[in-house]
Amino acid sequence: MKILLVCSAGMSTSMLVKKMRAAADEKNLVAEIEAVPESQLKNSLEGLDIVLIGPQVRYLEKKIREQVEPKGIKVDVIDSIAYGMIQGDKVLNQAIELLNK
Amino acid sequence: MNNKFMQKFIEIAGRIGAQRHLVAIRDGFVAIMPLIIVGSLAVLINNFPPFGSFNLVSILNGIFGEGNWQEVGGSIWNGTFAVLGLLIAFSIAYNLAKSYDVDGLAAGLLSAAAYIMLVPVTEDWGLNFAWLGAQGLFVAIILSLIITELFRVLVRSKFTIKMPEGVPEGVAKSFKALIPSILILILVGLFQALMNVFAEMSIFEVIFNAIQKPLQGLSNTLPAAIIIAFLNHLLWFFGLHGTNILGSVIEPIYLPLIEKNADLFASGVSAFDVPYIVTKPFLDSYVYMGGSGTTIALIIAIFIVVRNEQKHPYREVAKLSAPAGLFNINEPVIFGLPIVLNPVMLIPFILIPVTLTIISYFAISTGLVPKTVAILPWTTPPILSGYLVTGGSWRGIALQIFNIALAVIMYIPFVMAGVRTLKQKMGGL
Numbered sequence: 001m002k003i004l005l006v007c008s009a010g011m012s013t014s015m016l017v018k019k020m021r022a023a024a025d026e027k028n029l030v031a032e033i034e035a036v037p038e039s040q041l042k043n044s045l046e047g048l049d050i051v052l053i054g055p056q057v058r059y060l061e062k063k064i065r066e067q068v069e070p071k072g073i074k075v076d077v078i079d080s081i082a083y084g085m086i087q088g089d090k091v092l093n094q095a096i097e098l099l100n101k
Numbered sequence: 102m103n104n105k106f107m108q109k110f111i112e113i114a115g116r117i118g119a120q121r122h123l124v125a126i127r128d129g130f131v132a133i134m135p136l137i138i139v140g141s142l143a144v145l146i147n148n149f150p151p152f153g154s155f156n157l158v159s160i161l162n163g164i165f166g167e168g169n170w171q172e173v174g175g176s177i178w179n180g181t182f183a184v185l186g187l188l189i190a191f192s193i194a195y196n197l198a199k200s201y202d203v204d205g206l207a208a209g210l211l212s213a214a215a216y217i218m219l220v221p222v223t224e225d226w227g228l229n230f231a232w233l234g235a236q237g238l239f240v241a242i243i244l245s246l247i248i249t250e251l252f253r254v255l256v257r258s259k260f261t262i263k264m265p266e267g268v269p270e271g272v273a274k275s276f277k278a279l280i281p282s283i284l285i286l287i288l289v290g291l292f293q294a295l296m297n298v299f300a301e302m303s304i305f306e307v308i309f310n311a312i313q314k315p316l317q318g319l320s321n322t323l324p325a326a327i328i329i330a331f332l333n334h335l336l337w338f339f340g341l342h343g344t345n346i347l348g349s350v351i352e353p354i355y356l357p358l359i360e361k362n363a364d365l366f367a368s369g370v371s372a373f374d375v376p377y378i379v380t381k382p383f384l385d386s387y388v389y390m391g392g393s394g395t396t397i398a399l400i401i402a403i404f405i406v407v408r409n410e411q412k413h414p415y416r417e418v419a420k421l422s423a424p425a426g427l428f429n430i431n432e433p434v435i436f437g438l439p440i441v442l443n444p445v446m447l448i449p450f451i452l453i454p455v456t457l458t459i460i461s462y463f464a465i466s467t468g469l470v471p472k473t474v475a476i477l478p479w480t481t482p483p484i485l486s487g488y489l490v491t492g493g494s495w496r497g498i499a500l501q502i503f504n505i506a507l508a509v510i511m512y513i514p515f516v517m518a519g520v521r522t523l524k525q526k527m528g529g530l
Binding site: 007008012015039042054055056057058059060062063080081083084085086 | 111112114115116118119124128131196199337340341342344345346417418421425430432433434435436437438439441
């Protein structure tokens, strides 16, 4: 499973990425999780399953959906409280649920 | 909060934040930021004030010979800040072309070439540095957008040379760009000739005087600074990345101001006597401390108000947010507390930054604190940033400490109110 987190500079989401990786390890889940700035999203679509959008750039949701959904990639905006509290497990669950939908 | 109004607001902000040309402009500036910061630091090091008897500049000059050390910084400046316009002409065209999925490198090169074509030439046949840099910024932006649009239309039209199968991609690409490039450069050349004959001045002077200069005059005023601080925080209150959405407008207008300050500072003018008060580093170092909303003060206020309950949710958020907050990253506190759409936090979150903007403006305009003369990475921690942006003055630090202290005092009653509301909610369950 490959997940990308998108925010403006890739900085604040990188904290969340660390926690999500830890949560994935705990579940023995093989997951590749990265944070990228929005401008680099289009260079990282290879083998991608899920794009999670940081709530502070949720205005990009429509644009990103148009860009990646035709490729079968699932998109969602990260729950803002979970994002703020850096709850890696919750956000990971959000991703898993999205994939199983 | 009125839901319909909110949806509309987010939609409009979203449209601005995702508009193709504005995004290309913003990303163009983001791309050259490392160069700009290096150029700015080079100037800073060249003019660093001595600590007591320790004088970095004279020590280095002792090693390398008088003036030789400064030459290192000076040449870095020439390759970065001094050719800002040229760099931007490339990077915006590149980003815009990429967004259309056409050849970004070709468009960027073409735009840089067109820019050089228009730059006035000095009498001894040199490029005029005055127009390669910040003064040419608006020409660079307009030109790169027009050139890329033309390039896109032409490349997708049938006026291209198509190579047979089997020709390497790089070769095919350069041939594909050939005819569009010829047409575009001829157009630019004709335009330049017409300007010479009829206007008898360069397009740079026209645009600088008609657009850039008035805008810069306006932007260096207190009302402009207040409007920016207000809008930025209003956007963040709705959970939208304010700095990012406003970036495409703010960067082009404010970058030349700090360039002017830094350039004069490099030539030996004191940080008190450079012209511009309101710059982006001004907002970054005196207002957005800990991130938008001066949230470093909010975190301190929470630690003061909730000092007895270790497990209090506010305290948890503050603890979680503090490390990143030192580097002005504050998404955890904005979304975790939350500040977003939280009526209790609306007032301080907007009022405090606006207050600090006003105080900092007057602290500088009355000559108590020197003006900003350097661009730093926005992640530079407060205190350090106050020292560096002022070209090494403790007065910058003093203003930051004053601002943080004031913001803490202003945040405390609202944190108390928030704690009370939270308690009532919990009690009601």
